[in-house]
Amino acid sequence: MKKLLRNRESLLVMIIAIMIAGFATRAPGFAAPGNLANIFNDTSILIILALGQMTVILTKSIDLSVAANLAFTGMAVAMTNAAYPDVPLALLIVMAIGIGAFLGAINGYLIWALQIPPIVVTLGTLTIYRGMAFVLSGGGWVNAHQMTQSFLNAPRLPVLGLPILSWVAIIIVVGAWFVMTRLPFGRAAYASGGNPTAAVYAGIDTGKTRFFAFMLSGALAGLCGYLWVSRYAVAYVDVAIGFELDTVAACVIGGISIAGGVGSVAGALLGALFLGIIKNALPVIGISPFAQMAISGVVIVLAVVFNARAERKVGRIILRDRAAPEVSP
Amino acid sequence: MNEAVSTKRVIPDRLGNRTSRLLASWEVLLFGVAVLIFIFNALASPYFLNAWNLSDATFNFTEKAMIAFAMAMLVISGEIDLSVAAIIALASTAMGAAAQIGIGTPGLVAIGLGVGLGCGAVNGLLVSGLRLPSIVVTIGTMSLFRGISYIVLGDQAYGKYPESFAFFGQGYVAWVLSFEFVLFGVLAVLFAILLHATNFGRQVFVIGNNEFAARFSGIPVERVKFILFLLTGLMSGVAAVCLTSRLGSTRPSIAQGWELEVVTMVVLGGVSILGGAGTIGGVVIAAFVMGLVTFGLGLLNVPGIVMSIFVGLLLIITIAVPIIVRRIREMR
Numbered sequence: 001m002k003k004l005l006r007n008r009e010s011l012l013v014m015i016i017a018i019m020i021a022g023f024a025t026r027a028p029g030f031a032a033p034g035n036l037a038n039i040f041n042d043t044s045i046l047i048i049l050a051l052g053q054m055t056v057i058l059t060k061s062i063d064l065s066v067a068a069n070l071a072f073t074g075m076a077v078a079m080t081n082a083a084y085p086d087v088p089l090a091l092l093i094v095m096a097i098g099i100g101a102f103l104g105a106i107n108g109y110l111i112w113a114l115q116i117p118p119i120v121v122t123l124g125t126l127t128i129y130r131g132m133a134f135v136l137s138g139g140g141w142v143n144a145h146q147m148t149q150s151f152l153n154a155p156r157l158p159v160l161g162l163p164i165l166s167w168v169a170i171i172i173v174v175g176a177w178f179v180m181t182r183l184p185f186g187r188a189a190y191a192s193g194g195n196p197t198a199a200v201y202a203g204i205d206t207g208k209t210r211f212f213a214f215m216l217s218g219a220l221a222g223l224c225g226y227l228w229v230s231r232y233a234v235a236y237v238d239v240a241i242g243f244e245l246d247t248v249a250a251c252v253i254g255g256i257s258i259a260g261g262v263g264s265v266a267g268a269l270l271g272a273l274f275l276g277i278i279k280n281a282l283p284v285i286g287i288s289p290f291a292q293m294a295i296s297g298v299v300i301v302l303a304v305v306f307n308a309r310a311e312r313k314v315g316r317i318i319l320r321d322r323a324a325p326e327v328s329p
Numbered sequence: 330m331n332e333a334v335s336t337k338r339v340i341p342d343r344l345g346n347r348t349s350r351l352l353a354s355w356e357v358l359l360f361g362v363a364v365l366i367f368i369f370n371a372l373a374s375p376y377f378l379n380a381w382n383l384s385d386a387t388f389n390f391t392e393k394a395m396i397a398f399a400m401a402m403l404v405i406s407g408e409i410d411l412s413v414a415a416i417i418a419l420a421s422t423a424m425g426a427a428a429q430i431g432i433g434t435p436g437l438v439a440i441g442l443g444v445g446l447g448c449g450a451v452n453g454l455l456v457s458g459l460r461l462p463s464i465v466v467t468i469g470t471m472s473l474f475r476g477i478s479y480i481v482l483g484d485q486a487y488g489k490y491p492e493s494f495a496f497f498g499q500g501y502v503a504w505v506l507s508f509e510f511v512l513f514g515v516l517a518v519l520f521a522i523l524l525h526a527t528n529f530g531r532q533v534f535v536i537g538n539n540e541f542a543a544r545f546s547g548i549p550v551e552r553v554k555f556i557l558f559l560l561t562g563l564m565s566g567v568a569a570v571c572l573t574s575r576l577g578s579t580r581p582s583i584a585q586g587w588e589l590e591v592v593t594m595v596v597l598g599g600v601s602i603l604g605g606a607g608t609i610g611g612v613v614i615a616a617f618v619m620g621l622v623t624f625g626l627g628l629l630n631v632p633g634i635v636m637s638i639f640v641g642l643l644l645i646i647t648i649a650v651p652i653i654v655r656r657i658r659e660m661r
Binding site: 127249 | 483581
């Protein structure tokens with residue numbers, strides 16, 4: 001199984017390399033390190049959100065509220081910054097992560113304590129959180145001139161040749177890798193998605209694991225709320241609308257099984273990069289940006305077909321899930 | 330999640346009498362909510378109790394409800410289709426393109442329904458043919474279908490529809506009864522019969538409850554699912570005809586976000602998102618509840634996005650309350 005996963009990620013790396021080479025023949029300079037660094041920076045937010053989404057999907061759930069969470073948190077910190085320019089940036093970032101984690105915890109609590117299916121809960125909170133962003137702002141915009149310079153500039157500051165935004169993404173990728181492979185929480189997340197019944201027998205509280213996965217996803221969405229608002233220098237209600245599906249798409253392309261339990265941090269990272277490269281390449285090679293949506297649709301469907309083939313040989317389930325018997329066609 | 334190991338299943342000797350079972354059913358509860366909202370609206374705004382206003386209000390939900398009927402059956406069978414709104418966009422774009430080259434109303438309707446069926450067939454083939462999880466497949470086809478609309482239209486719009494085409498979304502059959510509302514009623518009855526009074530409907534329930542057992546009972550699981558996806562695509566096509574006719578124009582962003590509203594309607598109607606349970610009657614009442622909430626709040630000048638908070642809360646609360654009540658009962 002490990003070998004299979006490794007194959008999958010190396011395959012994605014190869015596809016991405018071929019893509020970059022292909023685009024470079026059409027547009028010289030596309031493969032230049034500077035341009036690639038730009039693309040990475042541009043994709044940073046998607047990478048961070050995809051890692052949160054991955055944690056949730058691993059536990060056999062889905063979080064459709066990430067983009068709404070991002071919009072609410074972004075609006076909250078932008079308005080705080082506009083109203084009280086003296087509040088230090090560090091506090092605002094802590095506030096963003098805190099609000100995000102709280103909104104994520106609401107999702108997690110409803111799923112853990114009341115056992116409402118995750119898709120229903122996050123479908124509901126998706127509309128509630130975005131509606132709350134409207135209530136908070138009264139439908140208004142927070143524009144660049146209302147925000148402080150340090151608030152806007154922090155993610156752009158170059159450190160060792162890369163903007164801080166890129167470094168944040170790198171740190172979170174490394175952090176997520178550590179959590180998912182080296183800490184009990186990561187193991188529990190894989191187990192509760194892979195085979196919940198076996199996980200319970202092994203002494204894992206699957207409900208609690210799910211709760212923390214949603215809280216983590218929420219916290220990362222909150223952080224991205226600040227990053228998004230400062231990067232695009234504007235906050236309004238419809239920020240990042242529909243972005244939750246991009247995060248799911250990145251995970252699916254990265255080989256994270258929607259049925260839970262299968263996937264890796266590298267996969268989510270590569271899936272997000274794949275989407276980011278396509279998005280950045282289209283205008284460069286002269287394809288209308290309107291084609292991007294259809295292309296990512298085709299890619300998602302192909303990725304799902306490919307995943308299904310790979311998953312079929314994963315292994316034998318010895319302890320079947322009694323609540324939902326495994327259907328073997 | 331401890332239930333996974335030791336579920337305490339109490340099977341009662343008797344099911345209680347008919348009336349008390351009926352009173353405790355989801356549909357009756359939801360109907361009560363609808364009546365309460367109706368009374369509240371009537372008290373809150375003097376413009377509410379007006380036949381024409383109420384008739385206008387039905388446009389808020391008829392198109393979504395048409396899709397919700399088919400979606401309910403799909404969800405009962407254990408699948409989901411998130412591409413319905415994108416199918417509307419694609420069908421509407423196809424109709425718009427056809428209208429530009431002078432195709433008449435019957436041709437436009439045929440194209441709208443045909444595109445719907447075609448998209449449903451694509452979803453059905455991917456899910457039942459290749460046995461892929463429907464939630465990710467339809468997230469993919471959702472981008473694909475709407476993406477094609479964007480490729481065709483970009484930031485443009487189609488607007489030149491024949492005059493007779495306006496009937497589907499703007500015409501009235503008799504007095505305040507709009508064509509859409511009558512169609513909604515007819516479809517509700519047809520779907521209720523299909524789900525609750527035919528062999529096919531029974532098979533849908535069996536698949537949703539236990540797909541494994543369904544296979545062993547000789548039910549053609551894949552074929553039933555394929556038909557359900559076709560049906561959902563077709564109903565999206567019908568909704569596309571109505572919506573395009575009502576708006577009189579097509580943009581690629583048409584019906585954006587409707588997939589979530591349709592799913593909300595289905596779940597609010599008491600259909601289990603895990604499959605295996607639900608009624609068309611419940612979905613009909615849920616459609617009225619959502620329509621009444623948006624209309625009533627609209628009369629009170631509440632902006633659309635704030636209404637969506639109420640819809641979201643309604644969704645979570647209506648599902649959470651019965652669970653909490655059951656918990657409290659079990660504790661006793």
